[in-house]
Amino acid sequence: MPQPDKLQWRSDLGWSPNSPAAWADPKSGLVVHYDSSDQNLANKTHSACEAYWDSTRNFHTGPSRGWVDIGYSWGSCAHGYVMEGRGLYRAQAAQPGGNTSHYSVTLMTGPTDTITDDQINAVRQLRAWLMEPDTSISGTVLGHRDFIATSCPGDRAYRMVQDGTFTGAPGAPTNGGDDPMIGLEKGDSGEAVKALQVLIGYAGQDLPEYGVDGDYGDETAEGLRQVRASVGSEAGAGWGDTVTGYAYAQLMRAVARAEAEQPDS
Numbered sequence: 001m002p003q004p005d006k007l008q009w010r011s012d013l014g015w016s017p018n019s020p021a022a023w024a025d026p027k028s029g030l031v032v033h034y035d036s037s038d039q040n041l042a043n044k045t046h047s048a049c050e051a052y053w054d055s056t057r058n059f060h061t062g063p064s065r066g067w068v069d070i071g072y073s074w075g076s077c078a079h080g081y082v083m084e085g086r087g088l089y090r091a092q093a094a095q096p097g098g099n100t101s102h103y104s105v106t107l108m109t110g111p112t113d114t115i116t117d118d119q120i121n122a123v124r125q126l127r128a129w130l131m132e133p134d135t136s137i138s139g140t141v142l143g144h145r146d147f148i149a150t151s152c153p154g155d156r157a158y159r160m161v162q163d164g165t166f167t168g169a170p171g172a173p174t175n176g177g178d179d180p181m182i183g184l185e186k187g188d189s190g191e192a193v194k195a196l197q198v199l200i201g202y203a204g205q206d207l208p209e210y211g212v213d214g215d216y217g218d219e220t221a222e223g224l225r226q227v228r229a230s231v232g233s234e235a236g237a238g239w240g241d242t243v244t245g246y247a248y249a250q251l252m253r254a255v256a257r258a259e260a261e262q263p264d265s
């Protein structure tokens with residue numbers, strides 16, 4: 001794997017070409033991070049990502065953090081750029097416990113920001129490039145929360161860490177062929193959410209206030225939770241907030257059962 005298609009070096013941003021951070025040889029893998037607040041960069045031009053990267057570095061080197069440089073090794077933006085942070089062979093201030101053993105990459109996204117296919121592909125290209133003989137890192141991809149109690153990299157990105165999205169081959173489909181409903185969560189909207197809501201109805205659960213509106217809110221979450229309970233799932237609080245694989249399977253089962261119970265028309 002050659003270097004990522006769209007790799008933006010520190011010098012491209014007018015930063016010193018070499019990070020002042022201490023030398024390290026992080027070989028154990030790549031750790032994914034996010035930003036704790038939404039940035040909406042997917043809906044802006046890439047110049048907004050450059051401004052974000054600059055301001056992140058200013059924040060990290062400023063009075064509240066006081067680090068020698070931006071905390072991360074790399075960033076991966078919605079437009080598919082890999083942006084150099086501390087870069088190759090540098091200790092980081094990203095994931096205490098893994099700052100000299102693992103490289104770090106932040107998605108530059110907040111909790112509900114879209115994680116684009118281009119962005120996922122940029123992480124895959126970065127990983128593949130770092131696995132080449134020069135740096136020869138392990139292919140392991142972890143989330144920040146694997147090191148310490150933190151929300152980072154957010155539930156959505158962490159699911160991608162766990163389901164192998166980031167370890168896929170560059171250019172391969174990013175959802176692995178999964179049903180587009182799997183992975184939906186409260187706050188999402190669109191056609192896949194409508195499909196979810198229609199199926200909740202087919203499973204016999206009303207959405208009395210909002211119906212099929214394409215917005216995954218409290219009512220849809222509660223509807224899904226009730227559907228899960230109806231097929232014997234424990235379905236405690238929060239069990240309708242995300243369409244996990246189990247939730248999806250239970251929804252399908254409830255729909256099949258409701259259809260079977262319907263009198264012939």
Ligand SMILES: [Zn+2]
Nearest residue numbers: 033034144152
């Ligand atoms: Zn983090």
Ligand SMILES: [Zn+2]
Nearest residue numbers: 046049077079
């Ligand atoms: Zn960008």
